[in-house]
Amino acid sequence: MKWFFWPVIFFSLSSLAEYRAYQLLISNGEAGKSKVVVSTFDQIQYREYYPVDPGDLVEYQNSWMCNGRTDKFTAICANPQSPEVGPPSVRTGL
Numbered sequence: 001m002k003w004f005f006w007p008v009i010f011f012s013l014s015s016l017a018e019y020r021a022y023q024l025l026i027s028n029g030e031a032g033k034s035k036v037v038v039s040t041f042d043q044i045q046y047r048e049y050y051p052v053d054p055g056d057l058v059e060y061q062n063s064w065m066c067n068g069r070t071d072k073f074t075a076i077c078a079n080p081q082s083p084e085v086g087p088p089s090v091r092t093g094l
Contacts, residue, residue, distance in 0.1 A: 016067055016068070017067070017068060017069045018065055018066065018067055018068075019040055019065075019066050019068075019069075019070055020040070020063055020064070020065055020066070021038060021039070021040060021063060021064055021065075021066050021076045021077060021079070022038070022039050022040070022041065022042050022043070022046075022060065022062070022063045023036060023037075023038055023060075023061045023062040023063065023079065024036070024037045024038075024039060024042075024043055024046055024058055024059065024060060024061060025037075025058075025059045025061050026052065026056055026057070026058050026059075027056065027057050027059070028053065028055050028056045028057070029055075029057070030055055031055075036061070038076055038079075039076070040070055040076060042060065042063075043058045043059060043060045046058055062079065062082070064077075064079050064080060064081070
């Protein structure tokens with residue numbers, strides 16, 4: 001019976017958390033302003049969670065998977081295919 005618990009413990013310790021990071025472009029055509037944001041929210045969730053002006057357009061640009069957890073203000077992992085954009089950086093034209 002004690003051998004039954006070893007595989008359970010082994011597999012529970014080896015499981016890891018994952019989350020998806022999104023690169024979003026927030027632009028306002030009337031004002032000519034734009035900025036790139038890296039977030040764990042997609043383009044729909046971002047607008048619901050953060051205050052975005054009604055005239056702003058939130059567009060999806062890229063996404064990638066990150067290993068680990070997002071608790072305790074952990075920084076979002078960098079895009080493995082594009083080193084120029086990664087957390088906590090925000091490129092802005094404002």
